[in-house]
């Protein structure tokens with residue numbers, strides 16, 4: 529009751545509508561990947577692949593950019609990249625283009641790669657214009673990957689998945705499918721946030737993936753998060769999973785947020801999200817223009833399982849990058865068992881890391897010690913987590929480095 533009252537107050541409070549004169553970007557009303565691509569006027573394809581446990585995942589593809597560039601170059605030596613041992617043949621598809629897979633973060637979808645209001649700031653469009661065959665994954669449970677051969681998303685059974693499944697099934701099965709379709713021997717994987725988490729975990733659990741992933745670029749890597757800025761929330765995180773399940777249920781996370789998103793004006797929604805992430809993570813969100821937030825935050829939330837959230841809580845609460853812990857309950861949560869860690873030290877795939885100095889979710893000092901094949905590191909001063917999606921100088925701070933890395937790892941001929 530009190531909650532309702534608060535919502536009503538927030539909804540109608542005039543001071544919360546400072547952008548009444550603000551012009552609406554058409555991208556704001558593009559609610560699906562299809563609509564967004566119509567706006568950008570790029571051709572795209574929608575692919576579906578069935579995983580080994582029978583989820584049907586959607587993968588979006590921009591086979592070519594507006595410029596229809598075909599790349600044929602060999603990078604000079606003398607770049608700052610270290611550790612570039614690399615046995616790959618020129619890894620191109622049937623049309624001579626190298627293949628890139630972009631993977632979204634927690635509660636996001638492939639939409640996030642084309643959600644910048646500035647054309648040049650969209651990594652998917654940028655790379656396709658640069659001559660890459662660009663694919664974008666969608667994790668099970670999000671709005672594009674909500675079907676299964678036998679399970680119904682209305683049932684709790686459908687939602688029994690954690691980061692384990694993203695890492696050990698969705699990621700490798702998506703890669704397999706893309707390589708089969710394109711004929712390319714390998715691809716470069718670029719993840720944001722949980723898109724990096726699943727790659728760290730997945731590459732560590734299947735070392736053979738070093739044959740098919742020629743480079744892993746981690747944007748705002750989330751494998752060794754620091755915890756939360758608010759002590760109350762930190763306490764909640766450390767609560768036993770049974771407590772969390774009893775509060776959130778066993779199925780879908782975030783359904784109420786989608787409802788409020790549909791009710792609130794986009795500008796108000798921006799205020800609420802900024803306040804929420806400020807409270808939870810201590811972010812200030814000052815590097816992203818307000819116009820961009822209004823569009824971007826509309827693409828921030830798709831569904832995922834409560835179990836994957838609980839998995840995050842276990843990782844943050846324990847401070848270990850560990851597998852989902854089925855066993856721990858309110859009574860047995862102490863010393864008697866520890867779930868195995870993902871052995872990320874074993875990864876031999878070259879890794880490039882981009883992280884923000886003010887990203888409270890990333891503890892790079894810890895991560896660094898775990899990675900033995902770190903090829904490139906860039907610390908962007910003053911940046912927080914979401915800046916790697918929408919910061920106003922993203923195309924200057926990050927894209928040239930990505931392009932340089934892609935060219936290096938995709939075209940370098942051995943010897």
Ligand SMILES: *[C@@H]1O[C@H](CO)[C@@H](O)[C@H](O)[C@H]1NC(C)=O
Nearest residue numbers: 614615735736738739876877
């Ligand atoms: C790939 O990993 C295997 C071990 O699983 C290792 O023997 C091999 O050298 C690695 N290849 C590259 C190119 O790093």
